[in-house]
Amino acid sequence: MKRHNTLHLVLLLLCYLVLPAAARAQEEKPPFWDEIQAYKxxxxxxxxxxxxxxxxxxSSFRMWDDMQKMFPKHTVINRxxxxxxxxxxxxxxxDIVLPYQPKQIVIYSGENDLAGGTVQAPEVLERFQDVFTSIRQELPEVPIVYVSIKPSPSRxxxxxxxxxxxxxxxAYMKAQPHTTFVDTYSLMLGKNKKPKPEIFLEDSxxxxxxxxxxxxKALSPHLKR
Incomplete structure (x- = not known):
């Protein structure tokens, strides 16, 4: 009986040690880890x-399912x-930029930074500068295109x-070589200067x-042949 109780206690102890460790490992994964691993x-x-x-x-790029079809004269990678x-x-x-040795990089990011309502425009610029300079350190000559933050009705x-x-x-990109800022923001507004509802899904x-x-249409003239 004593041996049975001891074994039971050991098993319980192992459960307390192993399960929290597994849970912690799951929690310690950075955001979007699984998506990135799927790409890799x-x-x-x-x-x-x-x-x-x-x-x-x-996700505005991730959900662009027919991207290659829309740019038939180019070979594109959607990440x-x-x-x-x-x-x-x-x-x-x-993981998903530097290994590809692309001839051009098109970025759409920054909108979600604002979604929580705590990040202001200067901080978005600082974050973009950090991304930009990090790319430039490894790929100094690769042209970079930034697609403007879009006017989502829900935001x-x-x-x-x-x-x-x-x-x-x-303004920052204007001072950098081999860069293009593509303004899609104004193109997505109606005559009332508000987002065109007909170009968005139900989630706005x-x-x-x-x-x-x-x-x-906005991007095509700026893509490298």
Whole structure:
């Protein structure tokens, strides 16, 4: 009986030690870890071609399912992930940007940084500068395109911060070589200077095909042949 009780206590102790450790390991994963690992697994099976155009950033790229079809004259790699911020993009540069040796990088990130209402435009600029300089350190000659923060109806309360962030990033990029700032923000507004509801999905955040057609038209002249 004594031996049985001892074994029972040992098993209980192991449960207390192992289960919290497993839970902690899960909690310690950085945001979007699983998505990034899925991309890396995909790359291990078939690495995308070098000298492609890399689209990287948040879910507005991730949900662009027919991106390659919309840019038939270019080879594109889509590495949008989740509701990511510029901080997340910086974290994963070594995983889903630098390894591809792209001939051009197109970034859409920054909108989610504002979504919590605590980050102001100067901080968005600082985060973008951190991403930009980190890319430049490894890929000094690769052209970088930044797609302006879009005017999502569900986040219209952040309009002044969106517009200021776009203005700051545009000015910063103007002073950098091999860069382009693409203004999609103004193209997505109606005559009433509010977001066109017909170009968004029901969540008033992500775009439908009409929205992506606007982006396609705005981006096409700036993509490297």
């Amino acid at each position: 697994q995909q790359d291990s099976v078939q690495m995308p071609p070098k000298d492609a155009i890399l689209f990287v950033g948040s 949008g992930f989740g509701g990511s911020t510029l901080l997340d993009l910086k974290r994963y540069l070594g 219209w309360q952040y309009k002044p911060v969106m517009e200021e962030a776009n203005k700051l990033i545009r 955040l992500h775009m439908n095909n009409k929205g992506y057609q606007i982006w396609q």
